[in-house]
Amino acid sequence: MASTHGAHGILVASNRGPITYQTQDDGSLQAKRGGGGLVSGLSAIGPDADALWVCAALGDGDREAVRRGVGEDGVRMLDIDAEVHADAYNGIANSVLWFVHHMLYQTPLEPVFDAEFRRQWDAYRAYNQAFAEALAEEAAEGASVLVQDYHLCLVPGLLRALRPDLRIGHFSHTPWAPVDYFRMLPDDIRAELLDGMLGADRLAFLTWRWATAFLDCAAEIDPERYRVPPASEGSRSVEHLDGAAPARTLVGVHGLGADAEFLRARSHEADVEERIVALREEIGEGRRTIVRVDRTELSKNIVRGMLAYRQLLDDHPEWRERVVHVAFAYPSRQDLAIYRDYTAEVQRVADEINSSYGTPGWTPVVLHVKDDFARSLAAYRLADVALVNPIRDGMNLVAKEVPVVSDEGCVLVLSREAGAYEELGEDAVSVNPYDIVGTARALHEALAMQPGERAERTKRLAAAATALPPAQWFLDQLHALEA
Structure with a gap:
């Protein structure tokens, strides 16, 4: 558990951040702002909220900005090793998790969960660990942390181990695979994904269809550790039967609309x-x-x-x-x-x-x-x-x-x-x-x-x-x- 706490009361974690940097011909760095729901959402909470956005350095310009100490208030960019990021992002997030949740595999030939997959999974775990450690370091006592998407499925569980005082949420911007498709993943990887997600106090999805698919996976794949009680007044949850904190994880839906x-x-x-x-x-x-x-x-x-x-x-x-x-x-x-x-x-x-x-x-x-x-x-x-x-x-x-x-x-x-x-x-x-x-x-x-x-x-x-x-x-x- 971290011995010192940061100053931020609200934290967002995502692979891509609100800003990117490009190195110009004269060696200077040019910053470019992004848009989207998270950007407008963070601006809506106002400057007094002590909010921080933790993201990955995605290109050479971003990494150079981190090395030079160039940055923007409210953003912390992580300079994760480029090969680790490539294995985690392309090897696992985009070539495995995206394919599972979108049911894209040509199953006579793929997936192939071989030694190379295991090597890439280690990178995905290390990538998520880097985010968890940065969030643990930056978060104030009892802060709220909103983790985004399939790139960071392990972060809630890893962060929970470091900082049990935090309120941790995870939002999935993709579908969630039905049970039979999710079962394609190796048993230990499935378990690690569920444990990672269910380290959160609250999970959220874009529709009830995807939320229900996740609940089905939790209930059917590891019934000795997780129980999904019947819905009560429109709320759903997963109970942790092994005494893990939190005792239960709430599940909700937020259907992102157009601006x-x-x-x-x-x-x-x-x-x-x-x-x-x-x-x-x-x-x-x-x-x-x-x-x-x-x-x-x-x-x-x-x-x-x-x-x-x-x-x-x-x-x-x-x-x-x-x-x-x-x-x-x-x-x-x-x-x-x-x-x-x-x-x-x-x-x-x-x-x-x-x-x-x-x-x-x-x-x-x-x-x-x-x-x-x-x-x-x-x-x-x-x-x-x-x-x-x-x-x-x-x-x-x-x-x-x-x-x-x-x-x-x-x-x-x-x-x-x-x-x-x-x-x-x-x-x-x-x-x-x-x-x-x-x-x-x-x-x-x-x-x-x-x-x-x-x-x-x-x-x-x-x-x-x-x-x-x-x-x-x-x-x-x-x-x-x-x-």
């Missing part, structure tokens, strides 16, 4: 208006648009979305030359070969559709792969149909953002496997993400929907999508932990 105020203001700035003009030129006069905006993440299902669009053109040739699929697929995790292959397949399918169906005046698929937030907002505003068809997604904020900024109203075609479906499914056109023919049928229904119904649905979608804006989402977690 309506920010999105509506940002989507009408000059650079977005410029992108709208350029996009309209690419699309062509008077054409309808099916828009998608994603990272080229395996779970986002971009290729099947394009195949469904091709099916639409086959089944309903009346839409040819009258509709364009505007697809923004921004590169993600390109240091992993499977992601590079997937990105190439997205490009290949788009090219194939364009060469098979395109005419001199009509490009059926307008694909952009360079990240451009202003252009994404322009596409949101122009969308007649938004296609959000992940095979599995913790939430999916695109589904929530498009209705908020849409100019003329937008029909949301939404996978029932997105976390957002729990809140938006009633006013969306729902799809089975594996069903190409069914998705093509849904796209036709969406394109043919009458303007009045489309506008009404958009209004209800926007209201549901903004019910828990990012700052309130963060504060709700904090207050629930402190209570």
